[in-house]
Amino acid sequence: MSAPSAVIVAPAEARVPDGTRERFRWAITDALTVTGRNLRNYVRIPESLFFSSVQPVMFVLLFRYVFGGAIQAPGGSYVNYLIPGIFVQTVAFGAVATSIGLAEDLQKGIVERFRALPMARSAVLAGRTLADLVRNVLVVVLITGVGYAVGFRVQTAALPFIAGLGMILLFAYALSWGFAVIGLSAPNSETAQVMAFPLLFPLTFASSAFVPVRDMPHWLQGFANHQPVSVVVNTARALMLGGPTASFVWQSLAWTAGIIVVLAPIAVRRYRRRS
Amino acid sequence: MPSAIEAHDLAKTFKGDVRALDGVSFAVEEGSVFGLLGPNGAGKTTVVRILTTILRPDSGSARVLGHDVAREPELVRSLFGLAGQYAAVDENLTGRENLRMIGRLNHLDRPVAARRAAELLDQFHLSDAADRTLKTYSGGMRRRLDLAAALVASPSVLFLDEPTNGLDPQSRLDLWEVIEGLVARGTTVLLTTQYLEEADRLASHVAVVDHGRVISQGAPAELKARLGATVLEIGLSDPGTAERTAAALASISQKQPHVLGSSVEVPIDGGPRTAMDALRVLDQYDIEPVTFTLREPSLDDVFLALTGRATEREPAGDTDSAGQSKKASRRAGARR
Numbered sequence: 375m376s377a378p379s380a381v382i383v384a385p386a387e388a389r390v391p392d393g394t395r396e397r398f399r400w401a402i403t404d405a406l407t408v409t410g411r412n413l414r415n416y417v418r419i420p421e422s423l424f425f426s427s428v429q430p431v432m433f434v435l436l437f438r439y440v441f442g443g444a445i446q447a448p449g450g451s452y453v454n455y456l457i458p459g460i461f462v463q464t465v466a467f468g469a470v471a472t473s474i475g476l477a478e479d480l481q482k483g484i485v486e487r488f489r490a491l492p493m494a495r496s497a498v499l500a501g502r503t504l505a506d507l508v509r510n511v512l513v514v515v516l517i518t519g520v521g522y523a524v525g526f527r528v529q530t531a532a533l534p535f536i537a538g539l540g541m542i543l544l545f546a547y548a549l550s551w552g553f554a555v556i557g558l559s560a561p562n563s564e565t566a567q568v569m570a571f572p573l574l575f576p577l578t579f580a581s582s583a584f585v586p587v588r589d590m591p592h593w594l595q596g597f598a599n600h601q602p603v604s605v606v607v608n609t610a611r612a613l614m615l616g617g618p619t620a621s622f623v624w625q626s627l628a629w630t631a632g633i634i635v636v637l638a639p640i641a642v643r644r645y646r647r648r649s
Numbered sequence: 650m651p652s653a654i655e656a657h658d659l660a661k662t663f664k665g666d667v668r669a670l671d672g673v674s675f676a677v678e679e680g681s682v683f684g685l686l687g688p689n690g691a692g693k694t695t696v697v698r699i700l701t702t703i704l705r706p707d708s709g710s711a712r713v714l715g716h717d718v719a720r721e722p723e724l725v726r727s728l729f730g731l732a733g734q735y736a737a738v739d740e741n742l743t744g745r746e747n748l749r750m751i752g753r754l755n756h757l758d759r760p761v762a763a764r765r766a767a768e769l770l771d772q773f774h775l776s777d778a779a780d781r782t783l784k785t786y787s788g789g790m791r792r793r794l795d796l797a798a799a800l801v802a803s804p805s806v807l808f809l810d811e812p813t814n815g816l817d818p819q820s821r822l823d824l825w826e827v828i829e830g831l832v833a834r835g836t837t838v839l840l841t842t843q844y845l846e847e848a849d850r851l852a853s854h855v856a857v858v859d860h861g862r863v864i865s866q867g868a869p870a871e872l873k874a875r876l877g878a879t880v881l882e883i884g885l886s887d888p889g890t891a892e893r894t895a896a897a898l899a900s901i902s903q904k905q906p907h908v909l910g911s912s913v914e915v916p917i918d919g920g921p922r923t924a925m926d927a928l929r930v931l932d933q934y935d936i937e938p939v940t941f942t943l944r945e946p947s948l949d950d951v952f953l954a955l956t957g958r959a960t961e962r963e964p965a966g967d968t969d970s971a972g973q974s975k976k977a978s979r980r981a982g983a984r985r
Contacts, residue, residue, distance in 0.1 A: 407753040418741040483737035490701045492727040493754040
């Protein structure tokens with residue numbers, strides 16, 4: 375191999391952002407660049423593609439056709455009761471991907487390479503959570519299609535349905551920040567996964583996602599009624615199937631904002647410290 | 650000549666009281682290649698991580714092109730390129746995507762980043778593999794891409810952390826040529842290596858690092874001159890006689906003879922005259938050598954003389970696992 379012939383070594387010019395506006399613009403383009411990289415990774419790792427596409431479909435089929443017959447849904451139609459729950463369960467499970475992705479980038483030295491580039495410090499976390507948001511949008515569209523195929527019908531109208539999806543996606547974005555903390559605390563991606571699931575299982579299954587809370591043991595109902603997954607599921611159901619919405623929407627927004635306000639700064643601090 | 654890179658008394662202690670750096674100072678002239686040479690765990694990578702703003706030193710300071718790495722990290726990051734020993738490129742992206750991403754993160758406009766990626770892929774003979782993911786690349790190809798990634802923003806300072814570690818001899822030669830080409834165009838290079846041959850070939854100035862300290866520095870020729878004019882190397886048919894041979898030869902030179910497997914090496918000042926003494930001593934002790942060679946001292950000899958250890962051995966690794974002996978034999982093989 376011959377030496378590179380046309381590498382032009384110009385005297386290096388120091389490039390720091392010229393004022394706040396350019397700094398802000400760089401922060402955005404850097405975050406989008408990292409987002410694009412993460413999305414490519416999702417598509418090219420078969421496990422992650424399976425995790426975010428096949429698994430939710432399996433859950434729909436499992437609960438619709440295997441467990442569904444044994445569950446008494448309020449309002450009669452279990453498939454209508456189920457799908458809003460599946461939306462939230464899927465994005466909650468998907469948040470584990472945030473933990474795994476960050477843990478893996480740290481482990482493989484990608485984050486270290488990023489740290490030595492003149493890019494915005496915020497781009498790694500922003501790009502990770504944004505990519506997860508984009509993936510969640512696609513997953514939600516997929517479940518809507520599968521849901522319709524197995525008999526789910528929106529009982530309200532298009533607008534409240536979309537508002538419901540919006541609430542779910544906002545909540546998912548908040549969860550990503552929460553699970554980022556786990557990814558930044560774990561020594562590797564396997565451990566991140568092991569740390570994330572014990573948190574995820576009570577949140578998704580001891581909730582109103584699949585089974586009415588009133589059928590659970592009394593001691594569990596207090597938790598199941600007020601924990602964030604139930605609140606968001608109830609909000610989505612109210613918006614998609616009908617019923618009073620205002621109180622649920624406020625509670626959902628409060629949980630979403632609360633998670634971001636508390637956990638995002640912790641994630642940022644962990645990221646700064648890990649090197 | 651101004652210094653492109655300066656390190657002043659850098660110290661760093663990691664958790665568990667591991668003293669990685671214990672006062673490291675050096676200066677790298679602009680447009681030169683500086684080699685940080687030492688065994689695994691000597692602290693070379695820690696120096697690079699501090700100079701590239703990834704890690705903060707506990708004390709001491711460092712400058713790149715006159716800018717303090719701790720006080721102006723953001724600016725400093727725009728001045729250098731880094732290729733690490735773990736080749737931290739994204740294996741799920743293609744070669745082209747990796748280079749474009751690094752270009753964008755260096756704030757090159759999209760078309761400029763694309764053009765630069767194409768140029769570098771061409772120069773590093775990776776055009777055919779440009780649109781394949783890195784999973785399909787060989788070790789040598791990954792290192793080349795990693796180096797290309799470090800060059801995307803045309804930096805005038807380049808940090809290469811063990812650039813050829815684990816590569817086969819042919820890929821290593823290829824990469825050396827690439828690095829020599831860059832240096833010929835005025836890039837300042839700081840490279841770390843545990844391969845003495847690599848520092849000997851590429852670096853105009855070498856600092857030997859051991860246990861977080863610079864134990865010697867100078868031009869490779871100076872280091873060798875300090876050692877003695879010539880090295881006498883005696884090969885024996887039976888490794889069992891090596892120790893006896895070394896003891897017998899202790900009288901012919903001021904420097905200590907060293908046993909390396911079935912051969913004995915001793916730095917000598919007197920040239921052929923001392924060689925004749927050596928032959929007489931061997932005859933006296935009834936030792937019959939298989940080979941008898943006078944050669945220029947190598948940096949291997951320098952390291953041996955400075956630390957009393959061969960480079961094949963790890964700092965405290967004599968009792969350590971099989972992985973290290975594998976590494977050691979690979980390295981020994983690479984010397985030939």
